[in-house]
Amino acid sequence: MVACERQLLGLALAIIGFLGTISICALPAWRVHKFDHQSNIAASEVFFQGLWKVCGTFSAELVECKQYGELVYISLDLEVARVLIIIAIIIGVFGILLGDVGSKFINFVPDEMEKSRTAMASGVAFVIAGLFVLIPVCWTTITIIYVLPHDHGKREPGASLYIGWITTALLFLGGGLLCSSFICRDGTDQDVEYPNP
Template structure:
């Protein structure tokens, strides 16, 4: 695959990873302590399935930060930082892409693409930490109660994969070899 195509594919995958982390942050389904209840980063929801054609959902924000479990408190901070870092990576990737003329030199273009790849990998690790922590917490708490992983965690796992894969593709676009503009001339040996 050509370096320009690799950069474009990496940038598209990373953009989808950033969008997935935004969706994962917004969804109120990080974990389900009961069958009719779910907890998210910003609110908890109760589902009422007694109304058959159309079940009702009642969501409310947390009363205080202390009402939120410790893993979800840390996940709030890390996911928001990961989204900010990911958006910065998108901006750097668009500026340094081969499809734009914002950077004049192709060697500098490749370096900017590598920098955006590193930023996307950092964003992926920042999403990976809360997703893993919440998954491990759910696994430990499921012995005592019926805890299940919610849809936001599954979207978070996919986002981690897309961010790291896209960042790796961007990092694999090496800069071109430095070409010299001058000719090398050797002096002739003296005759005997």
């Protein structure tokens, strides 16, 4: 794969991972806590905890959400996750800007070596953003599985954690491809010049 295609694929994967980071920040589904009152389906309650609010479903039609504050407290792992995900989004924005500047399709920087270095810096930014997503996703998953008590209902990871795992993989893969477009610069990895017809 030539460096130009590798950069384009890496940037596309990293941008998809960046959008996943925004979605896990917004979705209120990091933790799911299900209460089942005496096996009565009509009386079952499900609570979804996110980074910014808690939502509860008390029947098939009634969903109520509350912001964290005086009445609803946020746990330590979700509070740290909130900070780390915001940092990952900020780093992702810088990664996208650096990826655009270092792109072989846009002539912001005329020097090819500087373009490659900028693309590599973009890749490093996306890998760092992936680490900032991986840490809270792992911490919250471990907290749900091993730390939180399971005596009152069933606790399980929410959809945001599953999206977070995929997001982390995409950020690492996209960042790695962007970095490799600078590292793999030998005679076989040059852009192909096609003759004009």
